[in-house]
Amino acid sequence: MTLKVYNTLNNRKEEFIPRTAGKVDMYVCGPTTYNLIHLGNARPLIVFDTVRRYLEYTGYEVNYVQNFTDIDDKIINRAKEEGMDPLALADKYIKEYYKDAGALGVRPATVHPKVSEHLSEIIDMIQQIIDNGYAYEVDGDVYFGVSKFTGYGKLSGRKLEDMQAGARIDVDERKQHPMDFALWKAAKPGEPAWDSPWGKGRPGWHIECSAMANKYLGIGFDIHGGGFDLIFPHHENEIAQAEACTGCGPFARYWMHNGFITVNEEKMSKSLGNFFTLREILAKYDPEVVRFYMLSTHYRSPLDFDDTKLEMNKKSLTRLHNALDNIKALINGVSYGDSDISLEKEIKSLLDILGKTEREFGEAMDDDFNTSLAVACLFDLAREANAFGKALDVHAGKVLPVTVKETLEKVKEKFLQLGLVLGLFQQEGAVPEESGIIEKLMNVLVEVRQEARARKDWDTADAIRNKLGQIGIVLEDTPQGVRWKQK
RNA sequence: GGCGGCAUGGCCAAGUGGCUAAGGCAGAGGACUGCAAAUCCUUUAUCCCCGGUUCGAAUCCGGGUGCCGCCUCCA
Numbered sequence: 037m038t039l040k041v042y043n044t045l046n047n048r049k050e051e052f053i054p055r056t057a058g059k060v061d062m063y064v065c066g067p068t069t070y071n072l073i074h075l076g077n078a079r080p081l082i083v084f085d086t087v088r089r090y091l092e093y094t095g096y097e098v099n100y101v102q103n104f105t106d107i108d109d110k111i112i113n114r115a116k117e118e119g120m121d122p123l124a125l126a127d128k129y130i131k132e133y134y135k136d137a138g139a140l141g142v143r144p145a146t147v148h149p150k151v152s153e154h155l156s157e158i159i160d161m162i163q164q165i166i167d168n169g170y171a172y173e174v175d176g177d178v179y180f181g182v183s184k185f186t187g188y189g190k191l192s193g194r195k196l197e198d199m200q201a202g203a204r205i206d207v208d209e210r211k212q213h214p215m216d217f218a219l220w221k222a223a224k225p226g227e228p229a230w231d232s233p234w235g236k237g238r239p240g241w242h243i244e245c246s247a248m249a250n251k252y253l254g255i256g257f258d259i260h261g262g263g264f265d266l267i268f269p270h271h272e273n274e275i276a277q278a279e280a281c282t283g284c285g286p287f288a289r290y291w292m293h294n295g296f297i298t299v300n301e302e303k304m305s306k307s308l309g310n311f312f313t314l315r316e317i318l319a320k321y322d323p324e325v326v327r328f329y330m331l332s333t334h335y336r337s338p339l340d341f342d343d344t345k346l347e348m349n350k351k352s353l354t355r356l357h358n359a360l361d362n363i364k365a366l367i368n369g370v371s372y373g374d375s376d377i378s379l380e381k382e383i384k385s386l387l388d389i390l391g392k393t394e395r396e397f398g399e400a401m402d403d404d405f406n407t408s409l410a411v412a413c414l415f416d417l418a419r420e421a422n423a424f425g426k427a428l429d430v431h432a433g434k435v436l437p438v439t440v441k442e443t444l445e446k447v448k449e450k451f452l453q454l455g456l457v458l459g460l461f462q463q464e465g466a467v468p469e470e471s472g473i474i475e476k477l478m479n480v481l482v483e484v485r486q487e488a489r490a491r492k493d494w495d496t497a498d499a500i501r502n503k504l505g506q507i508g509i510v511l512e513d514t515p516q517g518v519r520w521k522q523k
Numbered sequence: 524g525g526c527g528g529c530a531u532g533g534c535c536a537a538g539u540g541g542c543u544a545a546g547g548c549a550g551a552g553g554a555c556u557g558c559a560a561a562u563c564c565u566u567u568a569u570c571c572c573c574g575g576u577u578c579g580a581a582u583c584c585g586g587g588u589g590c591c592g593c594c595u596c597c598a
Contacts, residue, residue: 075598351547355548361561425563514560
């Protein structure tokens with residue numbers, strides 16, 4: 037099994053070979069923290085968190101760097117509106133970011149560097165680029181001269197000549213080439229500013245990632261990720277800066293880009309009125325559903341978001357949870373010991389399926405992180421496990437061989453393990469609180485209902501079940517006894 | 524205008540040359556159940572259109588149609 041990764045740099049799937057055996061260094065562009073993160077921000081978080089989890093699952097040690105852009109025009113404008121200090125505003129939304137990411141089951145990166153804490157690295161890098169002849173200063177601004185960097189356009193597959201023709205921006209006459217971009221912006225009155233060899237100012241947008249990736253991972257690190265829209269100009273510029281500074285390349289070896297999220301088939305944007313913060317979605321849906329939804333499509337494909345699909349995915353996920361619940365109920369609700377019931381054939385068959393699931397799951401993920409297929413593997417296992425449970429039903433009430441329990445434990449473990457690679461089932465281990473009082477109350481209700489059923493008093497039995505149903509508690513009568521769960 | 528992507532059953536979505544085109548949701552039928560729930564079994568596709576390459580194509584090539592994205596801050 038070898039991992040293949042689609043590399044935007046060459047527009048094809050390539051075998052993944054890390055620069056250091058057993059280790060992966062990856063950098064993912066993080067949010068500009070001027071607001072709560074929106075739906076679109078959530079996708080790369082989930083995608084690259086899953087990439088990281090899978091790499092770790094296959095034995096790599098992953099060094100994961102994700103920046104926070106806490107110095108930026110949008111932050112400055114927003115801060116002005118709210119009468120806040122820009123850095124304080126950024127800091128506030130960094131805290132909110134952690135809440136949202138955490139809810140989605142996204143683990144914190146190994147390092148979360150902030151622009152505001154890396155000014156000296158950034159300034160040093162800009163100076164080096166100037167010294168190397170790739171950048172020039174004009175009135176306190178510093179621009180990168182794209183025509184001097186021969187590799188410009190290699191990531192996005194664009195040629196400078198073509199871009200010139202299509203440029204729609206007002207060209208700053210001080211630029212040597214219309215596509216030149218700012219490494220350093222001179223401060224206007226009232227803006228946050230830092231001292232530099234070119235006077236007071238702040239970094240341009242692209243330089244931060246080059247500088248921080250370089251600091252924490254060094255030139256030639258393994259994976260650089262982000263959204264499709266960042267290919268140009270952001271990532272193209274990152275490459276130009278880093279390689280112009282160090283004089284060598286490649287800056288990063290594998291470039292991965294996740295597809296966009298659309299809402300009702302249109303790009304999400306404030307002007308179209310289909311802009312959603314993650315918070316708004318999480319108010320209506322379990323974060324696990326959102327995560328599952330995003331992983332149900334390959335990361336490079338566009339994904340359309342709407343309530344109908346969310347609802348569909350919620351039901352799909354429930355099927356997986358039900359399978360897990362069914363397995364657990366069999367483990368806990370059946371007596372095991374010496375038994376003359378033979379289930380060797382069923383056990384062997386289930387164990388074969390288990391091995392097959394694990395293998396196919398790996399093959400799916402090895403193929404450029406095909407989470408859609410990987411999820412299908414979980415559904416296949418769920419069906420087989422349920423069928424196994426079905427086979428046990430005919431022996432309800434009898435003592436079953438311990439090997440059955442051991443098999444079920446293995447299935448449960450593998451199910452949870454593979455689910456966790458996708459970041460699912462993270463709540464499974466959660467300990468129920470409430471000092472067990474709800475548990476006790478439910479036992480009383482179930483007992484009363486069972487007594488009613490014993491004397492065929494269906495009206496009473498059904499009334500209890502229906503009324504519980506109205507408050508979101510589902511009762512299920514199974515061969516192994518009564519089960520209840522919250523909907 | 525330049526560049527790139529996509530088009531698979533009612534819906535979502537894998538599959539990129541060859542056994543019966545994964546999986547999920549919804550629908551239909553059956554089993555189980557006092558009735559349910561959960562679950563299992565069965566069932567639903569001429570892979571956008573037209574040409575071509577090939578013994579053989581959803582899958583490769585050409586053309587067409589439709590949709591989307593990037594080129595400007597954007598995940």
